[in-house]
Amino acid sequence: xxxxxADLREVRYANVSGDExxxxxxxxxxxxxxxxxxxxxxxxxxxxxxxYVGEHAxxxxxxxxxxxxxxxxxxxxxxxxxxxxxxxAIGIGSLILYILAAVKAADDVLYRYPFTIRxxx
Numbered sequence: 001x002x003x004x005x006a007d008l009r010e011v012r013y014a015n016v017s018g019d020e021x022x023x024x025x026x027x028x029x030x031x032x033x034x035x036x037x038x039x040x041x042x043x044x045x046x047x048x049x050x051x052y053v054g055e056h057a058x059x060x061x062x063x064x065x066x067x068x069x070x071x072x073x074x075x076x077x078x079x080x081x082x083x084x085x086x087x088x089a090i091g092i093g094s095l096i097l098y099i100l101a102a103v104k105a106a107d108d109v110l111y112r113y114p115f116t117i118r119x120x121x
Contacts, residue, residue, distance in 0.1 A: 013052050016108045024056040028102035035064040055110050058120050063113040067094045
């Protein structure tokens, strides 16, 4: 029995308004600059108004928290030099994933970030 795990990474929504789409895109773009704060505010304000926006904000928030934890773990590794390279990789990787999630949000798709600990369910 074969299962396609790529299908679990994306969920397509139907009947999404332009405002919901714009806020979902904005959630991921603002997360690049305000990692945890922007998605937290959007989640708290919009979670009851729009399931679509709430899910995007929750995904971005969980990813932001996960990235923060990964960076904290890398700090002691700086003394072993590898921490510097890991921090650079985390920064570049998270930037790419935030942009990818914003592009998916423009297509009415909920992108599930990889390497994310789901704190908020």
